[in-house]
Amino acid sequence: MIRRYDAVIIGSGFSGSLLGWILATRGWRVAIVDRASHPRFAIGESSTPTADFLLAFLADRWSLPELRPLAAWGTWKESYPQIDCGKKRGFAYVRHQRDCSFFDDLECSQSMMVAASQTDYWSDTHWMRSDVDGFLANRAQSAGCEVLERTTIDSAIRDDEWQLKLSQQLEDNDEAIPHSLKSRWVIDAGGGGNFSSSWLGNAPDDDWMRTKTFAMYGHFDNVGSLNPMLGQSTSPDLRSDFFIDDSAQHHITEDGWMWMLRFDSGITSAGIVLPLELQPKLNPGETRSWFQDWCQQYPSIHELMRNTQLVDPTIGIRKSGRLSRCRARAVGEGWVMLPTAYGFVDPLHSTGIAHALSGVLRVAELLDQDGNVDRATSDRWSQYDHQLRQELQWLDLLVGGCYTALPSFDAFCAYASWYFVAAIAFEQTMARDPSFWPEGYMESGSEAMKASALATFPSQRQTSSSDSMIDLIRNAIKPWNRVGLLETPLGRRIPHTSPPKYAKRESNPNER
């Protein structure tokens, strides 16, 4: 029997599930198809003030009160203690050099901490994606979506509407159950999957990207604390008001970096990101020893990782291919892609969740107001297509500049200021009107900001003193620098001065 839907969503990650949930509450008949089943492994990731703003706004805009608690650590813990998360008070960048232990000085020349919230309760979070995605897929299902897990797509052909043939395997070794679906819309929320190449004729178009990295990552128990290593050598007025373990830790090396995101369960998501040309050729089973060898080069990282165990040895350490990617198009007749399916740059500065949520918000709005297939190529859809390309180019510039600035930690921190300038400006725009972004997502439409960031893009790796580059960036960010980035003595400890959290402002009159 052929079942009819208004939309088939490929992928039940958080963005596909969330969009399905929204559409179902608007009366759409939705099927969500995923080749995996929940709970499935997905590396732990960290949200940002932008991401949490968008999440709380999405909850209000589409009347999803059950979603709202996920927009801040305190509300999350109160409402969903069973969904694992971590407290993220800010971003931390710590310099490591081969064969040298980490030691900071009074001026904090070896570390940078940027606060993102003023209290624990209203802080951002690290997401245990397996828990979060499972929760959202469940919400989508309860709202009326049909969620088809362990299901692969055998064909997807569009005539006057989409016809999909699927195979679902309920258990290993079971015979596959065939499904035939018809749908007005196909929405690609498949992240780095290949649905769009296979069935939309939408080829990769990413030669232009500057950022070319790979990652090795896993979930660990027993990661050591960085709090004591940061020490109290820092002069008191430069001490941060949050513990460095309550942050998204970026351990910056000469070539790349390692992230550590600590969850309340004791699990830590940790991963190494390096330029693609350093990618090792490894046989299956060799990733763990490669990971350990890499950590051993940096005594303080080694110290943090020395007593760790993999949470699930069967999952082991995952190795990615090239992380950055982009597709030729984001929309077509009867189809649309969510941001992470369309493209991705790199985990540096945690831009992914916010970008994905911004896409859910926009696509839900477009489908709700302009979801007639006949108008799929109208101006509003073309605008979304154009925006996604512009955003990927902007994120690629912001992130790529930081890698090019290495091995100089000073130059890295200087170029990272562009990310914070853009994020804070965007948060301020959203605080005025969450649905009106005159300069685009993350200021990606601000020609002035982009031209200045491009003009200060490091022309080569910064191997010697980078004072002139830092001066250049310090001057260039001035029109937007409201928080003292690169200004001494506060330049390495940035207090959060962006608008109050949307979740806090709108939902809870009682100050915590």
Ligand SMILES: Cc1cc2nc3c(=O)[nH]c(=O)nc-3n(C[C@H](O)[C@H](O)[C@H](O)COP(=O)(O)OP(=O)(O)OC[C@H]3O[C@@H](n4cnc5c(N)ncnc54)[C@H](O)[C@@H]3O)c2cc1C
């Ligand atoms: C190593 C790494 C670290 C990251 N760290 C961060 C971070 O700290 N902070 C941050 O903000 N962002 C981070 N990101 C980005 C983040 O992962 C994405 O923004 C996020 O995954 C987007 O979620 P999604 O639901 O759109 O896609 P996904 O999570 O990729 O989900 C896609 C789903 O679609 C399914 N699927 C794919 N193809 C098919 C197909 N053909 N048929 C059926 N099912 C299919 C998959 O099984 C999967 O369940 C990171 C990314 C990487 C690669």
